Amino acid sequence: MRLFLAILICKLSRAAIRLLGRGGTSLPGKLALRIHPHIIKVLSKGIDTVLITGTNGKTTTARMTEKMLNDAGKDCFANRSGANLEQGIAIEYIANANAFGRAKKKYAVIECDEAAFKKVCPETCPKAVLVTNIFRDQLDRFGEISETINSIKEGLKNSPHTVLCLNADCSLTSSLAIDRQGKTVFYGINEGGDSLPCVSDANHCIRCGAVYNYEYRTFAHLGSFSCPDCGYKRQSPDISVSKIEYLGRDSSEIIIKEGKNEFKAEIALPALYNIYNALAAMSAAYALGISAENAAKSLSGIKSSFGRMESFIIGESRIKMILVKNPAGCDRAIEYMSGSTEKFDAVICLNDAPSDGTDISWIWDCDFEGLFENESCSKIIVSGTRARDMRLRLKYAGGDESRMTIIDDDAELIKAVLALRNQVYIMPTYSAMLKLRGSLAELGGKKEYWK
Ligand SMILES: [Zn+2]
Structure with missing residues (x-):
């Protein structure tokens, strides 16, 4: 009864707000959570959810993942508006359910705020969690980097069956795999520029504090890092870019490697960070059983997300x-x-x-x-x-x-x-x-x- 009421209130208030010509409010989700605090847990049962978090690139990566899943015939819903706190996420699961809580689509691509992750992850029991990268962010909301990492770790604690997709080039992100049981898919770029130290959020080893050596960097603290003292280093990626053939103002062309298989892909978005977003999305799709080669085909038709x-x-x-x-x-x-x-x-x-x-x-x-x-x-x-x-x-x-x-x-x-x-x-x-x-x-x- 509580479930029925929560769904109904959420759907009705959402429809009313839209009738008034307004969008982007999380009020219907707040109301639903007040009536049924675990509504996400109930409605996400039986749904294969990809949960995407990290400092930058969440929205674009989510759009890419969504396209890859849909192109592969895995019909999915997503929090496309970018409302990525618990309330906004609740709205999407409710929208995907009928009045009795039965799901319409079997797959979900959910972008989640880093601070909200520790609460949302156990609720959604995700099939895959993708962490794009970790950078210094709004200090008033997230505090220091260590707090962000701890929030994500906390969220992952009770999800041993979740496949973790991590950026191998980010020493902060890939540290999430240390001491974790369960499957991890690493992705990264196998070539980069100078190895000179630069201003970065992570010059020092997250395990022992020594200064990292870099074989190359792609940008900021991303690259092939290794710690001279404790041996913590970049993991060899499962899906990687072996060569960037073209990096233009509107698109890029890359050679992707997955195991022994190498193939070319075109990304219809500019800039190196979108190559990372593309790799991230491919890893998430891979975790859901789509080959990297098939997933990569979706990248040439990708459109920029709003803003x-x-x-x-x-x-x-x-x-x-x-x-x-x-x-x-x-x-x-x-x-x-x-x-x-x-x-x-x-x-x-x-x-x-x-x-x-x-x-x-x-x-x-x-x-x-x-x-x-x-x-x-x-x-x-x-x-x-x-x-x-x-x-x-x-x-x-x-x-x-x-x-x-x-x-x-x-x-x-x-x-x-x-x-x-x-x-x-x-x-x-x-x-x-x-x-x-x-x-x-x-x-x-x-x-x-x-x-
Ligand atoms: Zn170290």
Whole structure:
């Protein structure tokens, strides 16, 4: 009876909220959990769930995994809106159930917040858990890196049958396999750049504290690491990229190795971190019985997720939106922008709502200097509740004040963006992204993300 009531209340309140033209709220999930605190556990029974967590790349990896499963005939549902706390996840399991709790689809691809993981993982009894990477994130929400790792470990404790899919190149992530029984699928990239030490979140061995040696790095602390003292080192990956043949502005071509089998794949998204996302998704699909070669075929048809390298063409304006949340992700966005050979204008929207992280000190750890290394960046518009902090950061990074404008008003901001004639890159934090994306989607005739 409680189950029936929880499902009903959730479905009704969700329908009512949508009728009012609003989306993205987790209230129906909150109500359902209040009536039946273990509703996820009950409804996920019999469903093969892939649970995806990690600092960066969760949403894109989830979209890739979802496509691989669907293309392989494994019909799945997902928390596509990116609502990745317990309430948002509950809504998706309820939406997949009829009024009596019977499931419509047999597979689920669920993105889960790192801090919520310890609670959500035991509830969903996942078939596979995928951890994309661990970087320093919003300190006010996640605390130090060790807290994130402990939260994930805690969640995994009672899931010995879950296949763990881990980034072999991330010393923090792959440490989750230490002393763990059960199957692990490692993925990684077998080539990289210089081995010089750089600013990173993990220079020291997670087991003994010695400084790692690197054979090569791909970016930040990712690469072929080994500890000279205790012997902890990168695991040989089960699925790997043996060669990056082409890394372009919109796509990449890679050679993938799985056991003795090597094959080529095309990823219809730019940047090295999306190669990691593709490998991560392939590992999750592999854990569900899809060969890496078949999974890789889905990558050429992948589209960017909302706000993540998403393009908008509105009249003469060419806009690309790149969500930023933490230094590692922000540095990749800056790298992508400054790698442009044509002139571009940048829009940075820094908010400090709880979903963005109220502590914005992370902007001082980002390499905004990279924006001013060449002459490609023409104008910069700064907006958001912490626009003034952002402008100060840019000034220290070498930004010339005559090129920077602050715009506080949302409508004025959209007007100014549409008046820019170069390629425009918008870097918003999460809450700014939702708002801006809504306006641009409407102007560009796209759907709201939750529809
Ligand atoms: Zn060590």
